[in-house]
Amino acid sequence: MVELKNVSFSYDGQKQIVHDINLAFTAGTATAIIGQNGAGKTTTVKMMNHLLVPTQGQILVNGEDIHDRTTAQVAHHVGYAFQNPDDQIFNNSIQKEIEFGPKRDNLPQDQLQKRVQVAAKMTGLSEHLDEHPYNFPYSLRKFITIASILAMNPETYIFDEPTAGQDHLSRQRLSKIITQLVAQQKCVIVITHDMNFVAENFNRVIVLSEHQVLADDTPQAIFSQPKLMTRANIEPPEALSIARRVHMATRPLTVTTLVDALKSK
Numbered sequence: 001m002v003e004l005k006n007v008s009f010s011y012d013g014q015k016q017i018v019h020d021i022n023l024a025f026t027a028g029t030a031t032a033i034i035g036q037n038g039a040g041k042t043t044t045v046k047m048m049n050h051l052l053v054p055t056q057g058q059i060l061v062n063g064e065d066i067h068d069r070t071t072a073q074v075a076h077h078v079g080y081a082f083q084n085p086d087d088q089i090f091n092n093s094i095q096k097e098i099e100f101g102p103k104r105d106n107l108p109q110d111q112l113q114k115r116v117q118v119a120a121k122m123t124g125l126s127e128h129l130d131e132h133p134y135n136f137p138y139s140l141r142k143f144i145t146i147a148s149i150l151a152m153n154p155e156t157y158i159f160d161e162p163t164a165g166q167d168h169l170s171r172q173r174l175s176k177i178i179t180q181l182v183a184q185q186k187c188v189i190v191i192t193h194d195m196n197f198v199a200e201n202f203n204r205v206i207v208l209s210e211h212q213v214l215a216d217d218t219p220q221a222i223f224s225q226p227k228l229m230t231r232a233n234i235e236p237p238e239a240l241s242i243a244r245r246v247h248m249a250t251r252p253l254t255v256t257t258l259v260d261a262l263k264s265k
């Protein structure tokens, strides 16, 4: 659905922030992109919906090069929820914010309202549609930006650090959104620093380090490589740290698999 071919990017024309990246993302998958601050994660995903244009290489969306498309055109296919929700939100009600994208496409009123209702329900905002986005704390404003993307109904969804500052319920809500989208054969890409969330929700993990792809594999494969983790400055999921500390033979990544392993001892 989205493919990056030999993609490089520089903000100032000198320092390469992303260097020669090759990646492909397909329908019905959820991928986590991880890596230390400044590794180039946000820069990479912003190129996928044309917020940034590669200095070298090609981005293909549904097989077509997007270099001469507008961001609005690409947003029909690749939705990006910003790292900072305040860079995205500009309407004075949640309803207006969510309906902005599909309304611009002149969607018939009944379909428009259906889109808003579905997106609001998935993000827990149904009871708050008339409220001002800034009545909500930062962490919940992230759900407003996610709802705006859901209402556009693209094929690919990119969520940039949706887990930042989220409580347990909100993390569960995010997990459910990802599961639902994958079940609908959508392509989901999530940037996160929360390794417990990665272990619980993804079967593919891309590690960016020093502006390149350091690894692209399953969570089991990624988290079983201490040298890789150190190089990318990544802490393992807590379940794995505990298992290592008590010298377990197995390598559980989630609390559920850790408990199962302890019970079977």
Ligand SMILES: Nc1ncnc2c1ncn2[C@@H]1O[C@H](COP(=O)(O)OP(=O)(O)OP(=O)(O)O)[C@@H](O)[C@H]1O
Binding pocket: 011, 017, 035, 036, 037, 038, 039, 040, 041, 042, 043, 044, 083
């Ligand atoms: N608009 C910009 N102009 C110049 N440099 C930028 C700009 N945006 C980001 N950078 C630099 O590019 C590098 C990569 O930034 P990017 O936001 O892509 O990293 P990241 O992996 O998403 O980091 P984080 O986890 O902190 O969000 C950083 O050194 C950052 O300072």
